[in-house]
Amino acid sequence: MIKIAVRCPNWVGDTIMATPVLALLRDSFTGARITAIGRPSARAVLENNPHIDSLWIVRDKSLGDMLKLVSRIRRERFDLAALLPNSFRSALEFALGRTPKRIGYAMDRRSLLLTNPVEVTEFHCQCHQVEYYMNVLADLDACNVEQAERRLILRPTEEARREIGDLLRREGIHENRPIAAISPGAAFGSSKCWLPERFAQIADYLGQRYLAQTLIVGAPDEEPLCREIAQLARQPVFAIGSKVSLGGLIALCEKLDMMVTNDCGAMHVAAAMRVPLVAIFGPTDPRRTRPYDPEASVVEDIKGCGCEIAPCYKKICPIDHRCMKAVSVPDVEEAIERQMRRAARRAGGRTE
Structure with missing residues (x-):
């Protein structure tokens, strides 16, 4: 039996x-044992994934963390490792772990640690991240x-569904009325964040135009x-902010008619769950991305x-945040109109 390790990217999205x-590895190596390896944030994304056999949640903050992982890799005796992060460290872990076939992009001076380095071309620099991986x-x-x-494959657990069902009942949110969510943050940095007062105007618009129950969601910080x-x-x-875990957010998407976000992890959760x-x-x-x-x-200027x-791609805007300020409230309202029509089609109804 072939054993395959997939070192997953670091960000949720x-x-x-x-x-x-x-999915491609599962289709290509039908009898293989596939292990996904990721940070703690990967658990909710991958714990219910049908294409893996096991999930390792690892920490990579210290040398000790790396040595523990190297030891575990050696014991598992993988035949192939697909290294999706571009980091030197991810390649070093599997080289020290004696995995015979190690594939990944020839980035961060790690080519000698890979048995199958993939050269980065202009295509890789311009394609969507899904294509890149x-x-x-x-x-x-x-x-x-x-x-x-x-x-994209994302499936909520039954536990997460119960979490969200309980939360909606406690908050007095009714499923017979539209439910919208706004995710105003971004773990990457404040440069990605639209203005709070404009998000508030969008919440008002959703309530007035669609009688939507609007949830504001985000990480604890x-x-x-x-x-x-x-x-x-x-x-x-x-x-509701941090009352919703990442797993809960995945389950919440099954209840949503609409989401408005920055370029953040919640955006990719919603896209994978086919939320308008x-x-x-x-x-x-x-x-x-x-x-x-x-x-x-997508709304941008x-x-x-x-x-x-x-x-x-800076985490903090070095000037006056003009790229985000250039996106107006009417721009976003127009996009919401299109997405609410999509929501109505999905529900078998129509908006007024």
């Missing part, structure tokens, strides 16, 4: 965008990357931002914002 890699496998004869399906938006909004909103979605972009290039859902709406360095 990137792990979601890498799930087609797991899929093409790590392009040199494997068993994997037909060109013909493979590219569908985004709790103050969620509360700020709730205080700015004139319509009633539910600032509006995503606001500024310092990052939507060609590379836009929601992997052809029906999702990167070329017209007047910033010479946009998209800059």
